Amino acid sequence: MAEADYTQAIAIDPNHATTYNNRGAIYCKQGKWELAEADYTQAIALNPNYAEAYNNRGNLYHNQQQWELAEADYTQAIALNPNYDGAYNNRGLLYADRQQWELAEADFDRVISLDPNYAMAYGNRGLLCYRRGDRQAAIQDLQTSAQLCQRQGDLAGYQNVLELLTRVAKVENRDR
Template sequence: MSRDIKHSSGHDHDSVDQTQGQLKVVKIQLKLAKDHANRGSLYAQQQQWPDAIACYEKAIAIDPKFAGAYRNLARVFAKTGQQEEATECWYQALTLEPNWAKPEEHVKLGNRLWSLGKPDQAITCYRQAIELKPNLLQVYYRLGEILKSQGKMEDA
C-alpha cells in the first residue's frame, strides 16, 4: 500500500513539473510573439511595409489570439492599399476583442464585409454592434436585409 502511495505522489509531482514546463513554453512563445509585433511596429514607423507585414504575420503565427498584431497588420495593409486583407485582419482583431472597438466601428466593418460578399462575417459584426449599443436602428435594418437574402427570415 505504501508503495502505491509513493508511486501516486511521484506521478503527481511529474505532472506538476510537466505543467510548469508547459507554462514556461507558453510564456516564451507569447513574449516571442510580442517581440515580433514590436519589431513590426518599428518597421511600420519607417514605412518598411513588407518587413512590418512579415513581423506581424510571424507574431500571429506564434499567437493566433494576438488581437493587437491583427490590428497593426490591418493598419499596414490599409496603408499599402490592400483593403481586403486589412478588412480580414480587422475582423479577426474585433472577433478576439469585441469590446475594444466602438459599436460604429463594428457597423463600418460589417458594411465592408457585406460589400466583399462575406455575409456571415458581416452578421457577426452587426450583432456585436447591437450588443454594445442596442438602439442602432439602421443596424437592425441591415441585419434583416442580409438574413432575408440568405432565406433566414425567422432570424431577421
C-alpha cells in the first residue's frame, strides 16, 4: 500500500524529491532494484543536495557489489552533510568488505566521534578489529555495542552482538 501511496503522491507532485526517495526505499525492500535506483536518481536530480538519497542509492549499489558507485554516493552524501553518521558507517562497511581496513576504521571512528551512542558503529568496528586479528579491541567494542543496544532497548541488536561476542571470546580463550 505504501508503494501505491507514494506513486499517487508523485502523480500529484512530481517534483517532490523526498517522495521519490521514500518510494525507492520501498522498492529496495521489494527487491525491485532498477525501480529503486531510478527513484533515488530522480530524487537526486530534483534535489542535488539530498544527502539521504545519495546514501540510500549507495546502499543499493553496495548490495549489488557495485563498489565504486557505492563509494562515490557515500562520499557525496558525506560531502553534502559532514555530520551524516549513517553515511560514514555505510562507507566504513563498504571499505571493510573491500578489506581497506584503515579507511573502514577511520569511518567507524568518525561515526563514534559524531555519536558516541551509535551502537552499530562499535559493533562494526569490533568486527573489523576481529578480522584484523585484534581480539581484545574487538571484545571491548562489541561489549560497548551490546551495552548501548541494551540501554537503547534494541533487543535484536543486543542478541546479535552477544552472539558475536561469544564467538570472539571462544576464539580468544582457545588461542590462549
